[in-house]
Amino acid sequence: MSWVTGVFLLLLVAEMVLKYAPSHVEVFSGGSGGPLSLQPVVPGDGCQWYSLFVPGGMGCEIVSLGDGFNISLAILIVHGWIYVVYLLASFRLWSLLRWPFARLLAMAAGGVVPFLSFFVERRMDRIALADVARLEAERAARDSASATASAHRES
Numbered sequence: 001m002s003w004v005t006g007v008f009l010l011l012l013v014a015e016m017v018l019k020y021a022p023s024h025v026e027v028f029s030g031g032s033g034g035p036l037s038l039q040p041v042v043p044g045d046g047c048q049w050y051s052l053f054v055p056g057g058m059g060c061e062i063v064s065l066g067d068g069f070n071i072s073l074a075i076l077i078v079h080g081w082i083y084v085v086y087l088l089a090s091f092r093l094w095s096l097l098r099w100p101f102a103r104l105l106a107m108a109a110g111g112v113v114p115f116l117s118f119f120v121e122r123r124m125d126r127i128a129l130a131d132v133a134r135l136e137a138e139r140a141a142r143d144s145a146s147a148t149a150s151a152h153r154e155s
Helices: 002-020 049-053 071-097 101-109 116-154
Strands: 025-029 037-043 062-064
Touching: 002 025, 002 071, 002 116, 025 071, 071 101, 071 116, 101 116
Parallel strands: none
Antiparallel strands: 025 037, 037 062
């Protein structure tokens, strides 16, 4: 989930750069622009020109002039839902391995800070594998001690 979330976050950053940079465009598929096109966005009624340079439009609606399927909006929605699944997976891993709360925060940040998810995934994977190996070794030692104790009681 970390890789998928990271890829969609990078796509989202690229989409935001296209939308809020001086180009002010969104990516569309189909419609009058053809199979893939960049269509302009403009400030809504009563908004200032500089609202286009601020994510969220300073309370102004930014209107897309494209027709067809809005790929930029789809990337935004898909990343949001993938991030929810990523958070659930992170929480599950964190709770199963009983890690410190800071690790959960680091994993959560991986879905909102570009490129961080790739580094967090690598580190948490290494830590998780080491923790699982340690827990399995502890369980094997307990099982062995329990079997030894049972054998001594029977004799």
